[in-house]
Amino acid sequence: MFSNWRNGIVRTFGARIALWYFALFAVGALVILLVAGLILSRSLARRDREALLASLVRYTDAYSKGGVTVLDGLVAADRAAGTYEPVFVRVIAGGRIRMLSIPVEWSRFNLNDLDPPGAGASNLQQLPNGGREALEVASSRLRDGTLFQVGRSTARRDAVIERYRDTGFLLFALVVLVGLAGGLTLTTRALQPLHELTAAILRILQTGRTSERVAVQGTADPLDALGTLVNRMLERIDGLVQGMRSTLDNVAHDLRTPMTRLRGTAEMALQSGRTTEEYREALADCLEEVDRVTGLLDALMDLAEAETGSMRLRRDVVPLVDVVRDAVGLYDEVAEDKGLTLAVEADLQAGTLTGDRPRLTQAFANLMDNAIKYTPAPGSVHVTVRAAHGGIEVVVTDTGVGISADDRPRIWDRLYRGDQSRSERGLGIGLSLVRAIIEAHGGRVSVESEPGHGSRFRVWLPRDMTQM
Structure with missing residues (x-):
């Protein structure tokens, strides 16, 4: 049931991402094709009109120099050579058509619909034939009143645009397929960590093994x-x-x-x-x-x-010197009965720290209990409190039996009791609790000891638990 829910959520989420990627990819491709088509259409139209106006100037100059005879010869020569696209040429003077040259296939255009320009002016007109093709005509009225008109068909330009549209449609279809495949592929790869995460959680739920871990790549993803x-x-x-x-x-x-x-x-x-x-x-x-x-x-x-890490610690301002003295004071009578000397050397400028006073008292009391328990008479326990390394350091030194090199790494383990402690009553968790409390405050504790030469426990605590 959980597997079906997991797969449904992941697939739905992945499908949504893939569809969004596909939609953005397709819209982007469509916009690019449309913009490119618009640019192409305008570029071709501008090119045709420039060529049409150039033909108008060229033919007007020929007419001005040699009349209809020269103009007709030039048009015929251009048409025979194929250098220029077919053109329509009409000259009207004195209300009569002096010259009319038009390809046969353009006879369907109604030339009477052309509006003549004013005197000395020229203009561009487009004459449709009811279909997709149109006749673009440039007109000019000469100084003597002669109307000069030159036209070109838009058929070739329309054919280029039509081919672009067909090709663009095929390209768009290909882009859509690539976008869909790419979206699915990228989504699958992007969601792979999520698949592994859900798989790890499922394994934990099924097996109860909390040692399972999710594979990570170490990136900022x-x-x-x-x-x-x-x-x-x-x-x-x-x-x-x-x-x-x-x-x-x-x-x-x-x-x-x-x-x-x-x-x-x-x-x-x-x-x-x-x-x-x-x-x-x-x-x-x-x-x-x-x-x-x-x-x-x-x-x-x-x-x-x-x-x-679930111990709830209070965040009080604690004068650590007072805490240490309270912990030592708890063992004054015990030390006296055993014939031991207790001494506290405190730097009054050590200052305060933020922490849980009862827990800290418990930790230092355990250190005192451990030192007194394993120090035979006549012996001594010396405690030093001073500021060090941005925090406060407490050193508990005894003249006890010491700790062997084999036992030193294990004294922090719960319920561990070395050979020297077998004869003493205890639970074997005092030093374990000391380390746990000190580390919960962001501090550290260490030991220096040799058998027969006593032990020295060093505790360092930060002034603020936020330094953890």
């Missing part, structure tokens, strides 16, 4: 740009889907241990012969495991939101 945007959308959807699947897998894996403990504690409490104090202790253990499960779920959901 609007359809190619649409394909690029669709690919970006598919990457975002694929990231969300993979994040959901990974989160579910991780939740199933990490819930198994606390749920087993919870079940074991409940089964032991249900055994007979338990005291009230033992029941209280069992309930306390159950609550502890429930809190552990709730914390795990909350942390995984926060991490999934941050990694998929």
Whole structure:
């Protein structure tokens, strides 16, 4: 059903484009042919009239020099030689026709319909014969009152125009066919990205695989740009889907241990012969495991939101020095109990940035938790805040156990716990959440560490989240 709808839409859209292209192509060709025909017709008419007026002057000069005898000889000579087109010549003097030379085939023209010009004037007239052919006549009245007329038939000019029309009609028909074929071809090629786009979407709907991508050419074509945007959308959807699947897998894996403990504690409490104090202790253990499960779920959901880009961040003006001090302050008692020294060195001129204060506090608290957890006594954790590279940099340095070269690239992976952390309680997502929150703010985080020589975590944040 979707395939039929898809094909119908694409074909209708393609047919409309092809018809528009064909219509514009055909109208353009028709206009060119009409304009060319008009130019040809006017050019031939102008040429014939110039030749007619030249003949009038030539014959008038011959008549003025030698009278009818010379004129008649010149006309006969021209007609015999074929140098000039057949002409009609008439001379009227004193009310009588002194000379009349007209081809036999022109006898159907009624010469009485010609209007004589005024004295000393000349004019051009067209004498029709009821058909398509006409006789163009140039008249001139000499000073002595003699009327001199010379005419040419439009048959040859009409024949040229008729041939042009026939040829133009054939050319127009050929142009129409070429335009139709070209329109269909160009439309098919132009809409190829749209076909690939609909095919990719159809495959996704049928298979559920969001890893499908639309082929793009990397040009500035609007359809190619649409394909690029669709690919970006598919990457975002694929990231969300993979994040959901990974989160579910991780939740199933990490819930198994606390749920087993919870079940074991409940089964032991249900055994007979338990005291009230033992029941209280069992309930306390159950609550502890429930809190552990709730914390795990909350942390995984926060991490999934941050990694998929769907975490909603507030845009408040945040004094980062205060945020870091608040995060360090949360671990003062823990560090004191463990025999560690905490120190904060803050540049009061570091300024503020735009961000989500609770999320940033959470990220730096996780860094402090990680540093204190893996730093044995007597040790120290030193935090530095300063302006750097157009933003603010926070460096957390500890004297802990350090991180091996094999573990360093993997400490940012969710649920990963290195060999040194097996003995410590934790969910294995603290550093993953740190990186996700920092990157959601457009920042970056890195680590420098060697086993036995402590670790140094560097966090850089832009002053404005629009720098992302």
